[in-house]
Amino acid sequence: MAAPTTLPALLTSLTQSLSSALEVTPKIAAIEHQKDGISLLDVKNELLLSYLQNLVFLILLKLRNSKPDSEKTDEDDSKLDESVRSKLVELRLYLERGARPLEEKLRYSIDRFLRTADDVERERKAAEMEQKDSGSDDDSEEDSEDESETEATSRKPGELSAGPKFGALVSDVATEKSRDGGAPGVYRPPRRERQVMDAPQRRDKSDRRGIKSHTMEEFVASELSSAPLAQPSIGTTIVQGGRKMKTDAERKEEAERREYEETNFTRLPKESKKDRAKKAKQSGRSNRMQFGGEEWHNLGEGVDRIDRLTKRKQSGGGVRALLDKSRKRGIDTTDGPRGSGMGPGIGERFNKRVKVLEGGRRDRGK
Template identity: 50%
Template sequence: MTQTVASSLPALLNSLTQSLTSSFEATPKLSTLGTTNGISLLDVKNELLLSYLQNLVFLILLKTRTAKSSSASRTGQRPVTELNDAVVKKLVELRLYLEKGVRPLEDKLRYQIEKVLRAVDDAERQEKAEAAAGAATVKGGKRSEADSNSTSGSDDDNSGDDDDDDDADEAPGPKIADLQYRPNPAAFVRPPGADDDNSSGSGKRSSKDGIYRPPKIAPTSMPTAERRDRAADRRGGKQLRSATMDEFVNDELSAAPVAQPSIGTNIAGRGRHVKTAAERRDEAERQAYEETHFVRLQEGKKERARKEKLAAAAGRMNFGGEEWRGLGEGVDRINRLVKSKDGTGGSGGRTKALLDKSRKRALETTDGPRGSGVASVDIGERYQKRLKVQELGRTSRGKKR
């Protein structure tokens, strides 16, 4: 290992010597650079690389001296060790500047730098091409003058070529302006008419005072089950019956999975009333609010009155745990059909006459279970009459004896 290091040290020292020599030659040129607007990134990069090389050479020098003086005392090695640590720390600092500071900035400016370098190369290439073309035209002009003495027909052609070449020589070459490829800050500024165009395109013009005013749009909301329940409570029993029918259809005829309440939790009124889905939902919301906020919600007067009204409307047709609301509806329907608008005559009178006639009509059917039941009533009356006649006959026979 020691032999390998010893053999590689001369080559390393030669390369470092050459790099330092070239840096010393370039040092006088740095004083001519203008730093009025600050140091450029490339100059900073060169300075950091030069400082990094100097510290690296110094570290190699310390390593070689330490290897030569391996037989020295510990007191002599302590200053060398401290100096070695300081150099390593400086190298780490410079490497951090290069990796985290210079490289990201160089990556961001790489496009602009390459664009400027490409423009410079194009300008140099064009200048060389123009110089070569000018030399060729000069040689062609001399040859045309020599040929003009012998031929007269080619004078016009040569003169035309000379004029074109002179125009090409007089045309100035492209010049690179200062800061031509810098970013354009004006591109980030919104033009003054952009806001007006956007507002006119959307149909809304902003006010002249510059205050933002949101567009006036009529708010709309989709109908929900709660709205339907409230409307049903306000309108009365007819809507309640439709809500009951909807609940029955959803529970019995729907194939969708439904979460059923626990047994007994939906029974109210001592078993005479079953809570609807809306009532269970309101009760669950009330319970969740009370458990979340640790408060007991008091029932207001309006809520209590509404519940009492609903209970009274529903309790009128409840008897014995059964619902009798549909019983009176059939009778009311018959009365509406047989009653005319003015109370007499009209289509209602004719309907009533037909109804009375049908009631007085004698039915000849004897099929009791499948008929209307009138025949069975007549049979009972005849049986009672016959029974009375027989009893009277028995009593009269006894008296005669």
């Protein structure tokens, strides 16, 4: 409902509000006031009455200022008008931000209590009508007993469960003292519901497939496709001094980045060295050499592999070597008389053997 803009409409609405307020005033006065604090109903009524008083006073000021033979100056009238307006704004703020949110929070409980009171009043009136219809006192006593029984059975067990529990807001001092003064017992942890870990989800067949080669896809799209393709300008795909060529994925990512920057008028941070190394490692190109837009393996790797595969074994390669190994004595052993061991050739064989072993170790470490 829109607020009245003209003065007659405003006066009419104000008269209706005052008449309704006068009708409700005796009922409100009959309600007993609380000993501790003030009720929400009293606060709301006081705010509404103050708002109406200030509104009436503002209307009187407007009517008085409209007369040409005004006694006060315009400056005093404007100050008084401004003070009344500020008071109206303050009262409206209290009503909108103070009383209304509290009513919204207590609306469910208040509606339930009002419905209960209406039911009790309706049952009381019905009982009075039954008492008037019945002429004997015995019948009236029986009706009252039936009324009490029906009232007890008609109440639902969950009527008071939705209402506010004011006893829970007050701390139990006696219980706290008994807890503090009592002997410490065994700590028993609260029982919780058992949490079961979810089984790991199996990957689909599409996830287990091998990663597609972007190079092969670019080759098929550019060489084997008959559809027209937009080619970049010559030289725009060469990076790192000709050692690398931009791929379609990199050019697409760069275009998306540029479009985002132009749309949002912002600059994205430059990719760090750590992020570039991580991306290269994910793409599997960290251990490969790139030059001229092509990926090259180390040239010495293939030569070393060929040399290892074609190299012959030094020992055990012929029949003569097998025959020499089958002999118990060495090659230089003779059947003649043995020396005393004190000659100049002592230790020569041992030294030769040591040199051979050392040479083999050095060759093996190379």
